[in-house]
Amino acid sequence: MPGKREVEVKLSVRPTDVLLEKHHENKAAGWYEENREAIDALNEFVEENGSFSDFHRSF
Template identity: 45%
Template sequence: MQVIDGPQANKSTVNISENEDLVAQTVEFGIDLATTLELAEASRERQRTQWLVDNQQAIDAYNRHVESNGAFSDGLRSF
């Protein structure tokens, strides 16, 4: 089975555009930029998941409202 994430995952070289000062600072501080980018993506995913958990009641209430009353734009759209 192919590993798609983690230290044993196959890596590809990519070019990215980033703030030069920030990149220089990461090199100066000895920060592994690739690992940092992976951690940033994991953090964003966790934030998205937590947002859904935190807002699930409101999402459910809105969906119930739309089921009962329709969407606010039902009378306005032409499709």
């Protein structure tokens, strides 16, 4: 069936726990999508210039 979403459910876990886990997964994925451009820009900066804390390292 097109567009159908499947969710794996563990029968030993309470339904509310499963819903909370899926909610947190969706929220994290949404946060990443909202911030992908900034994350990519920061990763590019670190690749080119090193980490902000590199000057604190003594090794």
